[in-house]
Amino acid sequence: MTPAKERYICANCGYIYDPAVGDPMNAIPPGVEFAELPDEWVCPMCYATKEQFDPLD
Amino acid sequence: MKPSVASLYQAVELQQEIPPLLIGERANANGSKKFRELLLADDYQACVKVALEQEARGAHVIDLCTAYAGRDELADLTTLVRLCAGALKAPLMIDSTTPACIKACLRLYPGRAIVNSINLEDGGVNIRRICRAAKKYGAAVVALTIDEKGMAMTAAEKVRIARAIHAIAVDEYGLRSRDLLFDCLTFTVGSGDANLRDAAVQTLEAIRRIKAELPGCLTVLGVSNISFGLAPQARRILNSVFLHEAVAAGLDAAIVDAAKIVPLARIPAEDREVCLDLLYNRQGEEVKDPLLRFIAHFSDKAATPAEDGQEGDSKPEEQLFQMVMDGDKEQLEDVLAILRQRFRPIDIINQILVPAMRHVGELFGKGEILLPFVLQSAEVMKASVTLLEPFMDKAEGTAATTVLLATVQGDVHDIGKNLVDIILSNNGYLVHNIGIKVPAETIIEKAREVRADLIGLSGLLVKSAIIMQESMAQYREAGLTVPILLGGAALTPKFVAESCVPQYDAPVVYCADAFAGLKAVQEFEAGTLTATVYDGATAVKAMKPGIRVAEIDRTNPVPVPPFLGQRYVEDIDPAVLFSLINVEALFRGRWGYRRGKMGAGEYADLIEGTVRPLYEELQRKALAGGWIQPRVSYGYFPCRAEGDAVIVQADGAEHRFSFPRQAEAPFLCIADYFKTAGEGGDIAGFFVVTIGPKMSEETARLYQADAYHEYLLLHGFSVEVTDALAEYWHGVMRREMGIGGTQTQNALGAVTQNYQGSRYGFGYPACPDLEAHKPLFAFLKPEAIGITLTENMQMVPEQTTSAIVAHHPQAKYFAV
Numbered sequence: 001m002t003p004a005k006e007r008y009i010c011a012n013c014g015y016i017y018d019p020a021v022g023d024p025m026n027a028i029p030p031g032v033e034f035a036e037l038p039d040e041w042v043c044p045m046c047y048a049t050k051e052q053f054d055p056l057d
Numbered sequence: 058m059k060p061s062v063a064s065l066y067q068a069v070e071l072q073q074e075i076p077p078l079l080i081g082e083r084a085n086a087n088g089s090k091k092f093r094e095l096l097l098a099d100d101y102q103a104c105v106k107v108a109l110e111q112e113a114r115g116a117h118v119i120d121l122c123t124a125y126a127g128r129d130e131l132a133d134l135t136t137l138v139r140l141c142a143g144a145l146k147a148p149l150m151i152d153s154t155t156p157a158c159i160k161a162c163l164r165l166y167p168g169r170a171i172v173n174s175i176n177l178e179d180g181g182v183n184i185r186r187i188c189r190a191a192k193k194y195g196a197a198v199v200a201l202t203i204d205e206k207g208m209a210m211t212a213a214e215k216v217r218i219a220r221a222i223h224a225i226a227v228d229e230y231g232l233r234s235r236d237l238l239f240d241c242l243t244f245t246v247g248s249g250d251a252n253l254r255d256a257a258v259q260t261l262e263a264i265r266r267i268k269a270e271l272p273g274c275l276t277v278l279g280v281s282n283i284s285f286g287l288a289p290q291a292r293r294i295l296n297s298v299f300l301h302e303a304v305a306a307g308l309d310a311a312i313v314d315a316a317k318i319v320p321l322a323r324i325p326a327e328d329r330e331v332c333l334d335l336l337y338n339r340q341g342e343e344v345k346d347p348l349l350r351f352i353a354h355f356s357d358k359a360a361t362p363a364e365d366g367q368e369g370d371s372k373p374e375e376q377l378f379q380m381v382m383d384g385d386k387e388q389l390e391d392v393l394a395i396l397r398q399r400f401r402p403i404d405i406i407n408q409i410l411v412p413a414m415r416h417v418g419e420l421f422g423k424g425e426i427l428l429p430f431v432l433q434s435a436e437v438m439k440a441s442v443t444l445l446e447p448f449m450d451k452a453e454g455t456a457a458t459t460v461l462l463a464t465v466q467g468d469v470h471d472i473g474k475n476l477v478d479i480i481l482s483n484n485g486y487l488v489h490n491i492g493i494k495v496p497a498e499t500i501i502e503k504a505r506e507v508r509a510d511l512i513g514l515s516g517l518l519v520k521s522a523i524i525m526q527e528s529m530a531q532y533r534e535a536g537l538t539v540p541i542l543l544g545g546a547a548l549t550p551k552f553v554a555e556s557c558v559p560q561y562d563a564p565v566v567y568c569a570d571a572f573a574g575l576k577a578v579q580e581f582e583a584g585t586l587t588a589t590v591y592d593g594a595t596a597v598k599a600m601k602p603g604i605r606v607a608e609i610d611r612t613n614p615v616p617v618p619p620f621l622g623q624r625y626v627e628d629i630d631p632a633v634l635f636s637l638i639n640v641e642a643l644f645r646g647r648w649g650y651r652r653g654k655m656g657a658g659e660y661a662d663l664i665e666g667t668v669r670p671l672y673e674e675l676q677r678k679a680l681a682g683g684w685i686q687p688r689v690s691y692g693y694f695p696c697r698a699e700g701d702a703v704i705v706q707a708d709g710a711e712h713r714f715s716f717p718r719q720a721e722a723p724f725l726c727i728a729d730y731f732k733t734a735g736e737g738g739d740i741a742g743f744f745v746v747t748i749g750p751k752m753s754e755e756t757a758r759l760y761q762a763d764a765y766h767e768y769l770l771l772h773g774f775s776v777e778v779t780d781a782l783a784e785y786w787h788g789v790m791r792r793e794m795g796i797g798g799t800q801t802q803n804a805l806g807a808v809t810q811n812y813q814g815s816r817y818g819f820g821y822p823a824c825p826d827l828e829a830h831k832p833l834f835a836f837l838k839p840e841a842i843g844i845t846l847t848e849n850m851q852m853v854p855e856q857t858t859s860a861i862v863a864h865h866p867q868a869k870y871f872a873v
Contacts, residue, residue, distance in 0.1 A: 009641055009645070010641075010642075010646075011641070011642070011645035011646045011651055012642060012645075012646045013639065013641075013642050013646070013808055014639050014640075014641035014642045014808045015808055015809065023602070025602040025603060026600050026602045038600070039597045040597045040598055040599050040600045041600055042599050042600055042602060043602075044602035044603075045602075045808055045809070045810075045870060047599070047602070047822060047872055049599065052646075054645055054651055054652040054653070055652060055657075057657060
């Protein structure tokens with residue numbers, strides 16, 4: 001079973017992290033689940049940290 | 058002969074063969090909503106039925122209380138005593154603090170009653186009248202360990218007051234020791250309040266000592282107070298375990314709902330252990346805090362449906378606790394009026410309201426409730442205190458820990474500081490909030506004047522962090538020795554630990570939010586507050602997102618602006634801004650309606666049922682009240698890049714904007730997006746936009762009125778409307794320059810910069826330095842639309858923002 005591809009939204013600016021897209025600004029390739037993003041990852045738009053994200057779907 | 062009481066029909070031993078003596082608590086106008094309503098309807102027969110039902114459920118004695126504001130207590134109580142005397146087999150407990158009522162009831166009761174109660178709250182006046190009556194009519198008496206200082210918290214205090222009461226009742230009025238039932242009172246161990254963690258231990262110890270030191274005396278206790286604030290099913294178990302422990306300590310009688318006591322044998326050993334750990338405040342191995350262990354253990358044990366039916370029938374103490382939890386102000390006056398008949402205002406605050414707020418704070422810390430709801434709870438707390446204040450002595454409560462709060466010099470932002478004020482002052486601390494833009498000298502002076510125990514400093518921007526760092530030495534030289542708490546968006550634990558802590562002798566502590574501030578103050582009280590430390594080895598270093606390509610195209614065409622120079626615009630319809638408001642950032646970020654642990658459906662219900670209606674209401678109010686007055690000063694100016702600077706030509710003069718460059722690859726700098734003189738020069742756009750001063754006035758008014766929740770909402774709304782105006786105006790400028798073609802349609806497009814070029818705000822990550830406002834103000838002249846600068850270059854009103862607009866297709870947000 002493949003894990004659910006769950007999108008997350010930045011509570012500070014509204015940017016949406018979509019695992020299907022990844023995050024080119026932080027050199028994150030498509031297919032990386034939000035939970036698998038490194039701890040030092042921040043919002044590419046407003047630099048908010050991971051704990052400022054909410055699950056979206 | 059064993060000490061007994063009696064009704065017309067039977068005698069009941071106060072010391073039961075299998076203790077405790079159970080005293081039914083439901084025939085109480087203060088404690089039971091159902092009973093109160095029957096009484097208010099003058100339905101005395103139904104009132105008697107409430108008493109009879111308890112007898113059927115196993116109560117040995119029935120407590121009867123009719124004291125309620127607006128009722129004639131004497132008439133109600135004597136009528137019911139007469140009726141109950143004939144109907145009840147169980148003896149009565151006459152529950153009143155009015156000597157005349159007690160005397161009248163004792164005279165007509167055809168048995169031996171118990172009087173509930175005497176205490177030393179008034180220094181010894183009523184106790185003497187009641188003891189005289191008790192002696193005359195041969196009644197037993199409940200004695201509460203309360204004196205002029207309030208309800209006794211420690212075992213030593215409880216025993217001291219018990220001895221004093223004993224001296225009056227026995228030595229002066231000739232009652233026997235066996236006529237006295239001491240109620241040592243207990244407080245909740247369920248709130249997380251550090252002062253109440255050993256509440257059970259103190260009460261049990263007091264019971265033990267009173268039994269040993271005042272031989273012959275009896276003890277009684279209202280057991281359920283131990284578990285205020287916990288879930289119903291968990292309360293039942295904890296109450297039952299506590300009752301068992303209290304009986305083991307020597308308790309003779311318990312005021313309980315007999316039907317809600319679970320026999321110890323029916324409580325699983327595991328549940329019992331968790332309860333005992335909480336009661337005896339035992340630290341665990343994995344989860345240290347016994348309360349957290351208790352809550353986690355019982356979290357999956359939902360209340361049985363049978364219990365839900367009883368919820369509307371809780372005691373006023375519990376009702377008030379629940380009202381704080383729920384942010385419910387309806388009937389607050391009524392509930393407080395009831396409580397004031399039995400408790401002093403200071404006790405209502407310290408024993409019910411403060412524990413309730415602490416509990417709310419704990420739940421927030423665990424992510425179980427959201428900030429807006431915490432503020433609604435704080436409003437109930439504040440409203441309660443306001444209602445209680447007229448009944449309090451001025452001197453009361455002055456012993457509280459005192460905190461001085463200020464936003465530092467040059468900084469106009471006060472929402473963060475005010476949230477700290479709300480949380481601290483509604484947790485029982487004395488807060489002196491001395492406002493914004495406060496110079497260090499004033500802070501030093503005020504700290505001395507109010508004898509602050511702690512100082513809290515706030516500031517939003519990078520410049521404010523630097524001011525905090527620089528003022529540390531000043532505080533040290535001034536001889537301040539109190540801890541300093543620092544909060545603000547630009548601060549990090551690293552900065553505080555490395556740049557502030559070494560400059561000052563007492564602890565300097567980084568606080569991420571208002572609750573971290575509360576925790577720090579609690580640690581200060583416990584003597585465990587320490588300076589922030591930063592461990593570079595384990596710390597996580599944040600990534601630096603951004604464009605990876607360092608090559609910036611030098612051949613892009615320079616657009617032709619519609620005009621050169623500066624212009625003002627003041628005829629913008631506020632309603633056009635609403636479609637550009639970033640509602641996700643507003644709801645989740647500014648307002649704190651985070652999804653957190655909620656399911657998707659639950660969160661959608663919260664947003665659609667509660668949050669969006671609040672948002673739409675604010676839009677209506679803002680338009681109707683004229684709170685949004687959009688004004689713009691902007692322009693297009695010839696410019697050229699020179700290294701890290703952009704030289705702007707305006708009004709026949711050159712203005713230099715020096716921008717920082719990233720210290721690591723790809724070494725971006727705003728100047729790179731503009732052409733040099735050799736490349737033919739370029740065009741730079743600039744704007745300053747404001748929604749005017751009315752929003753600040755409105756938010757200040759709400760704060761003054763203690764409308765905390767609305768204050769948070771309107772402030773967040775004003776910030777996002779300002780940003781929407783900046784987004785809107787940036788769109789206008791792109792269209793005027795003929796780049797990107799269409800207007801930004803919505804906020805999400807703006808977040809992801811779905812357009813050509815970029816706006817870089819001064820004070821934001823690509824250009825943190827506010828010094829750029831100096832040249833900007835020289836040629837945009839926004840003073841004419843009411844915008845000024847503070848001494849450290851912040852714009853006033855707060856709802857104002859500024860930017861340089863780059864048209865280069867590769868220009869996107871980055872951080873230096």
